[in-house]
Every structure is written in structure tokens, then in C-alpha cells.
Amino acid sequence: MTVVVAHISDLHLGAHHEDAVDGLLVDVAAARPALTVVTGDSTMRARTAEFRQVRELLDRLTGPVLAVTGNHDLPLFSARRVFDPYSRYRSWIDDDLDPVVSIPGLTALGLQSMPRWRWKNGRVTGDQAALVTRVLGGAPPGDVRLLALHHPPLATGTARILGRRRLLGAARAAGVDLVLAGHTHVPDVRIAERSRPVFVVAGTATSRRVRGTSRSWSLITVDTGAVVVRERYFGPSGWHTGRVVTLPRGSVQGGLQSDQGDAERARDQRGDDSLRRGEAPAHTHPPAGHAEQDRGADQ
Numbered sequence: 176m177t178v179v180v181a182h183i184s185d186l187h188l189g190a191h192h193e194d195a196v197d198g199l200l201v202d203v204a205a206a207r208p209a210l211t212v213v214t215g216d217s218t219m220r221a222r223t224a225e226f227r228q229v230r231e232l233l234d235r236l237t238g239p240v241l242a243v244t245g246n247h248d249l250p251l252f253s254a255r256r257v258f259d260p261y262s263r264y265r266s267w268i269d270d271d272l273d274p275v276v277s278i279p280g281l282t283a284l285g286l287q288s289m290p291r292w293r294w295k296n297g298r299v300t301g302d303q304a305a306l307v308t309r310v311l312g313g314a315p316p317g318d319v320r321l322l323a324l325h326h327p328p329l330a331t332g333t334a335r336i337l338g339r340r341r342l343l344g345a346a347r348a349a350g351v352d353l354v355l356a357g358h359t360h361v362p363d364v365r366i367a368e369r370s371r372p373v374f375v376v377a378g379t380a381t382s383r384r385v386r387g388t389s390r391s392w393s394l395i396t397v398d399t400g401a402v403v404v405r406e407r408y409f410g411p412s413g414w415h416t417g418r419v420v421t422l423p424r425g426s427v428q429g430g431l432q433s434d435q436g437d438a439e440r441a442r443d444q445r446g447d448d449s450l451r452r453g454e455a456p457a458h459t460h461p462p463a464g465h466a467e468q469d470r471g472a473d474q
């Protein structure tokens with residue numbers, strides 16, 4: 176059974192290209208995903224009007240959606256951040272901050288990784304790690320097991336999430352296939368060691384806050400033997416496939432493989448440095464999370 180997932184992130188509605196939403200929705204719909212995963216920062220400043228725009232966008236997606244909070248989805252300078260930081264998100268997006276979606280062949284869990292007391296970096300609690308074990312570890316045999324959160328779990332330095340060790344331990348024990356994140360606005364695919372899961376970071380799909388790459392989202396296909404990540408970029412002629420990364424499901428024996436033709440088309444959009452990353456074998460990927468290189472930025 177093949178499962179198709181659309182991974183979009185960091186919409187930052189309120190700081191987005193006005194014409195970006197319609198085109199994104201058309202491109203995502205063409206992929207006919209079984210699930211669309213939205214890994215946070217859907218708004219720019221957690222304003223009601225921005226959440227309303229997010230709701231309208233989500234309602235236009237076909238099929239089920241799993242969404243999580245990002246740091247921008249909490250009020251920044253407001254008493255609401257202290258006393259009721261998730262109320263607007265819960266009203267407009269999802270009352271469940273750690274949502275579960277189960278569809279044939281796929282079990283997905285989202286985690287709320289943005290505490291009110293941190294500035295922008297994330298944390299995962301012991302209860303959330305236990306949720307990973309219970310929900311994803313208890314998924315039907317053969318299901319794709321997908322975990323989503325805003326903060327990339329492999330980020331290092333000051334961007335390292337609190338609770339990283341327990342999260343990664345729980346993900347390994349639960350047989351998680353995919354960990355999807357956002358936050359950096361730079362698309363990425365990597366593995367932590369010579370086993371699952373595959374870690375995917377989606378870029379920013381609609382916002383003006385790009386970081387050396389154009390707007391993008393990630394189309395992920397999983398079957399019994401492989402995980403394929405196609406990075407979709409927005410260019411002068413519309414959306415196109417850039418880097419394609421193929422990994423055997425559950426191991427990295429074959430290493431990362433890029434579609435050179437698609438990569439060539441992406442060169443103008445992404446720059447040589449990111450292209451070299453795509454062509455490198457798994458063990459030569461940069462060891463540090465991209466979040467670290469944007470350490471000073473307001474992501």
C-alpha cells in the first residue's frame with residue numbers, strides 16, 4: 176500500500192504572498208494526498224484575523240489534516256501568552272494540541288512543542304513521549320507511523336529542543352517511520368542513524384520569510400519498501416519538483432539518492448550549497464540542524 180502525505184509548514188499568514196495560497200492549494204490537491212500535515216507557524220502573530228485565514232485555507236484542502244502549533248501561533252507580547260496562550264489556536268485550528276489521525280495504512284500523531292515560557296525554541300514533555308509510545312507504538316502492524324511537531328528534533332546548539340532524548344527514544348521504540356517538522360524555513364531530509372525514522376523539514380509554503388530558498392512544500396510517498404521525498408518549489412513558471420530523496424523504508428542501506436534532472440531545475444531556486452547537500456550520501460549531511468544557522472533569526 177502506498178501512502179501519500181503533503182507536508183506544508185510555516186505559512187505565516189499575515190506575512191504571506193497574497194497570491195500564494197491559491198497556487199499552493201492547487202499544487203497540493205494535484206498530489207491527492209491521503210493526509211496533509213501542517214507543522215506550525217501557520218500565523219504570523221497569532222492574531223484572530225490570521226487564524227481565520229488559516230481556517231479558510233485548511234477548509235479548502237481535500238482530505239484529512241493534521242496540524243500542530245508553532246512559536247508564531249502563540250501571542251508574543253500579551254497577557255494572553257501567560258494565561259491562555261493556545262486559546263485562539265484551539266478555537267480556530269484544533270482543540271486537540273496533540274492530535275491523532277488514523278486512516279487506512281497510516282497512523283499520525285502531532286505534538287504541541289511550543290511552551291509559553293520559551294521564546295521560540297521547543298520542548299517535548301515526558302507525557303508527550305509516552306503518547307508517542309502509546310499511539311504510534313500501538314499502531315496497526317504495517318501502518319506508516321508519522322510524528323509531526325514544529326521544532327526539528329535533530330537541531331543542535333541553542334535550537335536543540337528540550338526533551339530531545341526522550342522523544343527520539345520513544346520514536347525509535349515505537350517504530351516511527353517519519354518525523355515531520357518546520358521552523359527553519361529551509362527544506363531538509365535526513366536520518367539520525369542507520370535506521371528509521373526519516374526526518375523531513377518542510378520550508379515555508381506561502382510566506383515572504385524565505386531563507387536562501389524559494390517557497391516550498393514536501394510531497395512524501397511511503398510504501399512497504401521506500402520513503403520518497405519530493406521537494407516542491409515555487410519558481411517563475413509555478414510549482415516544480417526540486418530535490419528528490421529516496422530512502423529504503425526502515426534503513427539507509429541505499430543512501431540518499433537525488434534526481435539530478437529535478438535537482439538541475441531547482442538550482443536557480445535553491446543555490447549550489449543546498450544542491451550539494453541533496454547529492455551527498457546520508458553520512459555527509461551537515462550534522463547540525465538548519466535551525467542553528469538561523470540562530471539569531473525570528474523564525
Ligand SMILES: [Fe+2]
Binds near residue numbers: 185187216360
Ligand atoms: Fe516560521
